[in-house]
Amino acid sequence: MAKIRFGVIGCGGMGTAHLEYLAKMRNAAPTAVCDIIEDRAVEAGETFDAKAFVDHHDLLDSGLVDAVLIATPHYDHPPIAIDAFERGLHVISEKPLGVTLSPVDKMLDAAKKSGCVFSVMYQNRARGHIRKAKKMIDDGTVGEIIRVYYLAPCYRSQAYWESDPWRGRWATEGGGVLVNQAPHYTDLLYHLCGQPSEVLGRWGCRIHNIEVEDQAEALLTWPNGATGYYATAVNESPTLSYMRIVGDRGILEIRGRDLFFARNKEGASLRDWTLNATSKWGSPGGDFEEVEPYKDRMAGHKAITHNTVKAINGEADLIAPGDEGINQVEISCAIFLSGDKGKPVTLPVDRDEYDKLMKKLIRQAEGRKKKTRKVKDGGVELFE
Ligand SMILES: NC(=O)c1ccc[n+]([C@@H]2O[C@H](COP(=O)([O-])OP(=O)(O)OC[C@H]3O[C@@H](n4cnc5c(N)ncnc54)[C@H](O)[C@@H]3O)[C@@H](O)[C@H]2O)c1
Numbered sequence: 001m002a003k004i005r006f007g008v009i010g011c012g013g014m015g016t017a018h019l020e021y022l023a024k025m026r027n028a029a030p031t032a033v034c035d036i037i038e039d040r041a042v043e044a045g046e047t048f049d050a051k052a053f054v055d056h057h058d059l060l061d062s063g064l065v066d067a068v069l070i071a072t073p074h075y076d077h078p079p080i081a082i083d084a085f086e087r088g089l090h091v092i093s094e095k096p097l098g099v100t101l102s103p104v105d106k107m108l109d110a111a112k113k114s115g116c117v118f119s120v121m122y123q124n125r126a127r128g129h130i131r132k133a134k135k136m137i138d139d140g141t142v143g144e145i146i147r148v149y150y151l152a153p154c155y156r157s158q159a160y161w162e163s164d165p166w167r168g169r170w171a172t173e174g175g176g177v178l179v180n181q182a183p184h185y186t187d188l189l190y191h192l193c194g195q196p197s198e199v200l201g202r203w204g205c206r207i208h209n210i211e212v213e214d215q216a217e218a219l220l221t222w223p224n225g226a227t228g229y230y231a232t233a234v235n236e237s238p239t240l241s242y243m244r245i246v247g248d249r250g251i252l253e254i255r256g257r258d259l260f261f262a263r264n265k266e267g268a269s270l271r272d273w274t275l276n277a278t279s280k281w282g283s284p285g286g287d288f289e290e291v292e293p294y295k296d297r298m299a300g301h302k303a304i305t306h307n308t309v310k311a312i313n314g315e316a317d318l319i320a321p322g323d324e325g326i327n328q329v330e331i332s333c334a335i336f337l338s339g340d341k342g343k344p345v346t347l348p349v350d351r352d353e354y355d356k357l358m359k360k361l362i363r364q365a366e367g368r369k370k371k372t373r374k375v376k377d378g379g380v381e382l383f384e
Helices: 013-022 038-048 058-059 073-084 100-113 128-138 160-161 183-193 270-276 300-312 322-341 350-367
Strands: 006-010 028-034 051-053 067-072 090-095 118-120 145-153 198-204 215-221 225-231 242-247 248-253 258-263 288-291
Touching: 006 013, 006 051, 013 028, 013 067, 013 300, 028 038, 028 058, 028 118, 028 300, 038 051, 051 058, 051 073, 058 067, 058 160, 067 073, 067 128, 067 300, 073 090, 073 100, 090 300, 090 322, 100 160, 100 322, 100 350, 118 300, 118 322, 128 183, 128 248, 183 225, 183 322, 198 322, 215 322, 225 270, 242 288
Parallel strands: 006 028, 006 067, 028 051, 067 090, 090 118, 145 225
Antiparallel strands: 145 242, 198 215, 215 225, 242 248, 248 258, 258 288
């Protein structure tokens, strides 16, 4: 079968990482690259034997690609994806799908009309421990979700935010941790626990010198009455990723990349046991046991690209379908909006209200100087 020809748009840290594995794939190849910084486009073209463009329209019209992988800063994901769908090209968008919801709605409409394959780069969904956790939730092992605790911090220095002019600004990045690092976490929250219906959020900048937030947290409510707490930050080191899903049949914990399950004694229902027990001090909970994750067949970003190629060839369902990517954007926008209003926000988020908030944040930051800093280490974190 012919290789799927990819155009990579945005040849910075992440675009280059995509090009490196694409160049070695059996069923795909990078045939075109694009960056608005001409030197970057030319260098990537020479390195990966692909035709270089500085305008994505020219790449899309070149006839050289079947699919594009968009690795530009966030605001450009929806317009570039729409241009690709209108030309009948398949799309993988880097996370997040977008910053505000109105352009993402249009992106999803264009994808649907085109009938093309559309993926979003949520590579953690492909990890063995996440696939196993999802299976245990979907097959009823965990039972109806009662409560969720999710601590999902990471770390970025001031130098990170100053390493590129677009980072750390409302006008060019659209937010901080909630739009750049945390989308991986909120996507998993949605993927494993479903979409919350209400969010009470709080966010702010605690220790960095940036316009945007370096920490955020939220109280969540799901349609079935389940509740949860979620916290994320880029100002914590060392980090700990911890999710505890309290189900009616037991408690599932994801500690880093390890999975643990405490099954209720004799498979009891937490609700039934609690309401019907004759013991005053007894409890239904069993002991935590480590759960063997599924094997990581293919790790990282390559897993999503490989899966998308298989979907284009009609050989697989998508691991991270593009239209599911909007759920993460909804959660981030709900936290921002709720934090600004000081009140809970229901999902789906009011598009006009959110657009107004973003305009206000951009306006308030106008005139603020952005420092840039040359950093000694480039590239991207290969996100876990
Ligand atoms: N999935 C992951 O684990 C992961 C990790 C890191 C970054 N990302 C995502 O990848 C994207 C890029 O991040 P990065 O760290 O590589 O940024 P970067 O600044 O290193 O690279 C972005 C590149 O896009 C180019 N660009 C900007 N606008 C363009 C346009 N309209 N057309 C063509 N090129 C354009 C820039 O010149 C730059 O070279 C972001 O969405 C980010 O969130 C994802």
